[in-house]
Amino acid sequence: NITADPRPPAVRKLLESLAQICEAVKVYPAAALPPPLGNLSHVPITSVLQEYTMKMDKIYRATLICSMTSIRYLPQLFAPQIALLLPAVVEPILTLDSTVLQTMPVKRLMMMTSIVRAVLTCTLYDEKRKGLLSSSKKNAVLSMLMGGTAGGNNNDDATNNPNEDPGVIEAQKTVTALLAEGTIERLVESLVGKFLRLNEEELEEWEDDPEGRYETDLAEKSLLELDSPRHCGGALLSTLMNRETDRVAQTLLELTQRVYQQLPADDVNGMLSREACYRALELCHVAMVSGGQRRLNFSDWFNSELRPILQTDLAENSHVAMRAMQARAVQVVQRYSTSLKPEEFGVSFQSIARLMAAPDLVTCFCSARCINHLALLHVKGTEESAQLTSVREHSVFALGNAFALAHRSESEECLRVILMCVSALVESNGLYLEPVLQAIAEQLPGLWEKAKDSVPIHSCLLSVLNHLIMKMGASTVENSHVQTVLFPLLDYCTDISVVNRAETLLEDGLRLWLVTVVSSRVAAMGPSLTNMLPRLEAILRSGLEPHLSLKVLQYNAILLGPQVVEPLASVLRDMLVNLTSCIHAEQKDDDDTAMDSVDGSKGTDRGMTTMRNAVAALSFADGMMQMFPELGLSICSPAMAKVIAALPGKAMSQPVLEATLHSFGRMLWLNPNSLNEIFANDPNQDEKISSVVSAWITVVTSVSVLVMLSAQAQKITFIDQKGAALSLCSAACRSPIV
DSSP states (O other), X not given: OTTTOSSHHHHHHHHHHHHHHHHXXXXXXXXXXXXXXXXXXXXXXXXXXXXXXXXXXXXXXXXXXXXXXXXXXXXXHHHHHHHHHHHHHHHHHHXXXXXXXHHSOHHHHHHHHHHHHHHHHOGGGOGGGGGGOOOGGGOHHHHHHTTOOTTSOOHHHHXXXXXXOXXXXXXXXXXXXXXXXXXXXXXXXXXXXXXXXXXXXXXXXHHXXXXXXXXXXXXXXXXXXXXXXXXXXXXXXXXXHHXXXXXXXXXXXXXXXXXXXXXXXXXXXXXXXXXXXXXXXXXXXXXXXXXXXXXXXXXXXXXXIIHHHHTOOOOTTSOXXXXXXXXXXXXXXXXXXXXXXXXXXXXXXXHHXXXXXXXXXXXHHHHHHHHHHHHHHTXXXXXXXXXXXXXXXXXXXXHHHHHHHHHHOOSHHHHHXXXXXXXXXXXXXXXXXXXXXXXXXXXXXXXXXXXXXXXXXXXXXXXXXXXXXHHHTHHHXXXXXXXXXXXXXXHHHTXXXXXXXXXXXXXXXXXXXXXXXXXOOHHHHXXXXXXXXXXXXXXXXXXXXXXXXXXXXXXXXXXXXXGGTGGGHHHHHHHHHHHTHHHHSOOOTTOOGGGOOTTOOOTHHXXXXXXXXXXXXXXXXXXXXXXXXXXXXXXXXXXXXXXXXXXXXXXXXXXXXXXXXXXXXXXHHHOTTHHHHHTXXXXXXXXXXXXXXXXXXXXXXXXXXXXXXXXXXXXXXHHHHHHHHHHHHHHHHHOSOO
C-alpha cells in the first residue's frame, strides 16, 4: 500500500535518482569531458574521452536495467519517472542518424529498445486499459491482508487507486504522446530505416563471408537472439504492432509503397530501403494476414513485386543489395506461405528451388530453408492437394540443387539446413522418388565425410535415412551406396562408450536401427544385422532407451531367430523386473525411487518416462512369449508374476493396465496355472484372483468411443477379447478358483 507503507518515500527518492542519472549520461558518445579530466594534459585526449564514454555507457545501461526491473515490480512507484525516462530513450532513436546508432554498443541498443518495450507492455501505463486496474478497495481479501477493512472503506485504500495516482496519470499521458499521430509513424520509420536496414559492414560480410552472414542474421536460431541492432529494432517494432496494430500496419504499408514508387528500381539505397520494409512486413506477418482482418493483400503483393524478384537471374557480380533483396523475397514467401494460392504456391516452389543453385550463397541457404518449409506444409495424411502435387513435380530438380549446394557449403549450420531440406523432400515424396533412389544414394557417402564429429549433421543424416527407408523400404536398405553410410552411421550413433553419445544421438540412432531391421530381408541383410548385435547387447545392459532397444531386439529376433535372445536371457529377465518396478515395488510415502526412470530422468518427465518404459517392457514380454513360448516364458514370468501379484488394489494408469493384462493373457495361455502359482502363499488367494479376473474382464469388455468409430480398431479389440476369453477358459479348466 504505497500511501500507508512507510517505505515508498525512500523508494521514490531512489527511483528519482535513476531517472536523473539516465538523463545525465544519455549522450553518446560523450560530448565533453568534465573539468578534472580535461586537465590531464599528459594523457592523449582521445583515449581519455574513449574511456570516459565507456564508463558513462556502462552507467547508462545499468540505470536502464534498474529502471526495467522497477517497471516490472514497482510500476506505480516508478510511474513519475516515465515522463523523464521515456523521451530520453526514444529521442536518440528518432533524431540520431543510422551511422551514429550503428556505432553504439549493441548492449546499449538492447537496453534502449527493451525499456521502451517494457513501458509499452505495462498495463498500468496504458490509458486505454486503466479500467482493468483493480484497486485494493475493490478486493476485500487483498484489502484485509494489507491492513484495510473487508468492506473497502479504509481511507488509505480509497486513495491507493492507481488510476488516481498523479504519477500514473502523467505516465499514461507520456505513453499516449509517444503513440500520438505523427510520433508513432516517425518511430516506425526510424526502426525500419535505422535498425532493420542492412549497413555497410553487413554488406561487406555478405560479400566476404556469406555463410557467416547467413548464420549471424538469417538463420532460424538467429531470429530469436537480440544480439544485433536489427533484432532489437524488430522486437520493438513487433511490440508496437501488438499495441497499435492498425496504425503500425498502415504506416508500414505506406512506407513500403512510398519506397517502391519514389526510388528507381536499380538504385542501391532504394533497394536496401525496400529490403528493410520487406523485413518489417515479414516480422509483422501475423498481424498483417490473421486475426480475422487481412490488412495486406498478399496475392497482389506476390504477383506485382515478389514473383518478378524470385524469377530474376542475378549474376555473381550483381550488387549485393539486389541479392539481399532476392534473399529477403524468399523469406517473405516462407513467412506468408499459408496465404499462397495453389497456382502461386507452384510458381513459388519452382522459383525458390531454382534459387538453391543461385551464385549468391546466402540466397541459396535461405531458399533451402524455405523449400524445407514448403515441402512439408501440405503433407496431411493421405490427402493429395494441388500444392503437394507441385512439390512432387519439382522435387527431383530441388534435390539436385540441394546436393550441389551441400558441396558448396562448409559451415555446420548451413549444411544442417540443406540436409533438413533433403529430408523434407524425401518425406513429402515417398515412393515418387524411387526412380531416382540410386542418384540420391550416391550423394550420401560424400555427406557422411563432411559430417565429421558434428552432432547436428549426424542427426540430419539420421533423419534423411529414416525417411528414405520408411518411404521406400528394402530397396533403400539394400542399396550399396546407402549401406556405406547406414551402418557406419548406426555404429557411430550407438557407441555409448563415447562421452555424451547416449545423450545426443543414441535415441535417433535406435530409431533408424529399428526402421532398418523392419525393412530388411534376411537373405540380403542377415550378416550386417548380426554384426550389430554386440552393440545392442551393450545398450541393453546399460538400460539406456529401453523403449527402443527392446523393440530393436524383438525385430532382430523375428528376423534372425531365438539365438539372438538366448545369450541375453538373464539380462532381459532382470531388465524387465526393473522396468516394471514402478508397478510392483514397495514404496514408502517419502520415497520416490520406485518411480525413477531407468535413464535417470527426473522432474515432470519422470513419471511419463517410467510409464513408457513399463509399457515397453510389457509389450516386449508379450512379443517374446508369442514368438518363442518356452524361452519367452522363462524370461518374462518373474516380472509378470510380480506385476500381477501387485495388481489387486493397485491404482494404475490405463495404458499400463491394458499392457499388463494383454501380456499376462499370453502367459496364462502358456501356463494356465499361473494365477494359482502367483498367489499360492497368499492367505487371501481367492479374493486376489477374483480381483485380477474381474479387472481383466472389465478392461476387455470396455469399448471406447474412438474404437466404436473405427472399423479397424473394432477388429483389433475383438481379437484381444477373443484372446482374453481363450486364456481365461484355459485357466478355468485347470483352476476351480478361477
